[in-house]
Amino acid sequence: MVQTRIGINQLDMGGWVRVYLGQGEPTGEIAHFLSHALNGWFRERPHLRLRLVLPVTRNGNTVELHAWYEQILFSDQSPLAKPVPRTPGQPAAASSQ
Numbered sequence: 001m002v003q004t005r006i007g008i009n010q011l012d013m014g015g016w017v018r019v020y021l022g023q024g025e026p027t028g029e030i031a032h033f034l035s036h037a038l039n040g041w042f043r044e045r046p047h048l049r050l051r052l053v054l055p056v057t058r059n060g061n062t063v064e065l066h067a068w069y070e071q072i073l074f075s076d077q078s079p080l081a082k083p084v085p086r087t088p089g090q091p092a093a094a095s096s097q
Contacts, residue, residue, distance in 0.1 A: 006030065008037040017041060020056075020064040031055065031062035038065055047073040 007022030008030075019038045021030060042050055048069045056064035 006033060008033055010037060010041045015070075016066060016068040018064065018066055026058075026061055026063050029061050031065075034062065034065045038067055042067075042069075047071055 006026075009018075009020055009022050011018045011020075017038070019034050019041070021034075038053070042048060049072045051068045051070055053065055053067045055062040056066065
């Protein structure tokens, strides 16, 4: 059994995120891997809400995903706000809910 590793990059473009193959050309359909990576990206950012996802295809195969989002939770930035202790392993934005 031959196992190949593929690297998937996630690039936050400020209002939308680009999920794409790291290096080389895809040798088949990688949409499931891209979708899984996009899902993980949003799980790490619970303050964002997914609005729209568009696939980018080449030769009939999905090679990239573009996903637009909006921010739904905002931290209190006032000087009178009480600091919320951060739990290890928890994203910083999620701790200020």
